[in-house]
Amino acid sequence: MKTLVSRCPIEEVMQVLGGRWPSLLIYYLKDGTRRFSDLRRDNPTISHRMLTLELRKLMDAGIVRRTEFEGYPLRVEYDLTDAGQELVPLIDALGDWWEKTESWCADRQREMATAGLAVT
Amino acid sequence: MKTLVSRCPIEEVMQVLGGRWPSLLIYYLKDGTRRFSDLRRDNPTISHRMLTLELRKLMDAGIVRRTEFEGYPLRVEYDLTDAGQELVPLIDALGDWWEKTESWCADRQREMATAGLAVT
DNA sequence: CTGTATCCATCCCGATACTG
DNA sequence: CAGTATCGGGATGGATACAG
Numbered sequence: 524m525k526t527l528v529s530r531c532p533i534e535e536v537m538q539v540l541g542g543r544w545p546s547l548l549i550y551y552l553k554d555g556t557r558r559f560s561d562l563r564r565d566n567p568t569i570s571h572r573m574l575t576l577e578l579r580k581l582m583d584a585g586i587v588r589r590t591e592f593e594g595y596p597l598r599v600e601y602d603l604t605d606a607g608q609e610l611v612p613l614i615d616a617l618g619d620w621w622e623k624t625e626s627w628c629a630d631r632q633r634e635m636a637t638a639g640l641a642v643t
Numbered sequence: 644m645k646t647l648v649s650r651c652p653i654e655e656v657m658q659v660l661g662g663r664w665p666s667l668l669i670y671y672l673k674d675g676t677r678r679f680s681d682l683r684r685d686n687p688t689i690s691h692r693m694l695t696l697e698l699r700k701l702m703d704a705g706i707v708r709r710t711e712f713e714g715y716p717l718r719v720e721y722d723l724t725d726a727g728q729e730l731v732p733l734i735d736a737l738g739d740w741w742e743k744t745e746s747w748c749a750d751r752q753r754e755m756a757t758a759g760l761a762v763t
Numbered sequence: 764c765t766g767t768a769t770c771c772a773t774c775c776c777g778a779t780a781c782t783g
Numbered sequence: 784c785a786g787t788a789t790c791g792g793g794a795t796g797g798a799t800a801c802a803g
Contacts, residue, residue: 531670531738532742532745533666533738536737537663537665540737541660541662546653576776598785599784606740617733619652621655621656624726625652625655679765691797691799692766692796692798693795693797695766717764719765
């Protein structure tokens with residue numbers, strides 16, 4: 524299911540949530556079920572290949588559930604598992620923290636600019 | 644300071660905290676000040692180069708503070724900023740979530756094994 | 764001790780084409 | 784529509800040597 528040999532849970536969970544796509548996909552799934560092609564439209568810049576790989580990773584981590592419907596054309600739906608739902612507020616908290624810190628950084632930059640320093 | 648053009652704070656914060664080292668470094672810094680060489684000892688597998696790069700990234704994100712002391716040999720101390728301290732419980736929560744999920748996965752694996760399925 | 768620069772192997776990821 | 788396979792360019796990261 525997963526072959527990480529780390530003893531640190533943080534290190535492990537970051538292997539799954541780190542990177543550009545996992546958190547975004549979780550966000551698009553948090554309000555309900557989405558199909559493969561929906562997710563492609565949601566994130567126009569993700570490649571077909573990466574979407575499948577990222578979804579598989581999230582499935583292996585028990586965050587995303589895949590449901591396949593018989594018929595033609597083939598139809599597959601993705602949604603968050605219960606564990607995945609629990610994850611949403613935790614990721615949210617990180618986002619909030621970041622926004623707060625960003626504004627703090629912006630303030631600092633403004634101060635420094637006022638003090639006559641270059642702000643690259 | 645940072646040149647991300649993403650509109651999603653989650654995506655941005657994951658750029659900083661994602662990957663193998665950031666969360667680990669934060670953990671080693673959360674209990675107090677550490678020197679460069681201390682952090683190398685803490686994480687024997689991180690390369691000299693990566694340690695400097697990761698520390699710089701955390702500094703740019705306003706998470707880590709660097710203090711340089713005059714004298715010979717040069718001495719530098721790192722610790723968490725206030726924003727960095729606030730981050731610790733949030734990362735903790737992710738770690739806890741992961742451990743809970745992991746045990747759930749382990750249970751599932753055991754069930755499947757009992758059912759006679761191979762567990763890679 | 765701390766940090767930088769260079770070189771080089773590796774891996775990630777996008778593009779593309781193909782299968783069910 | 785959903786997913787897999789293959790290839791190649793580019794980013795990533797380790798080793799090493801050097802500088803302050």
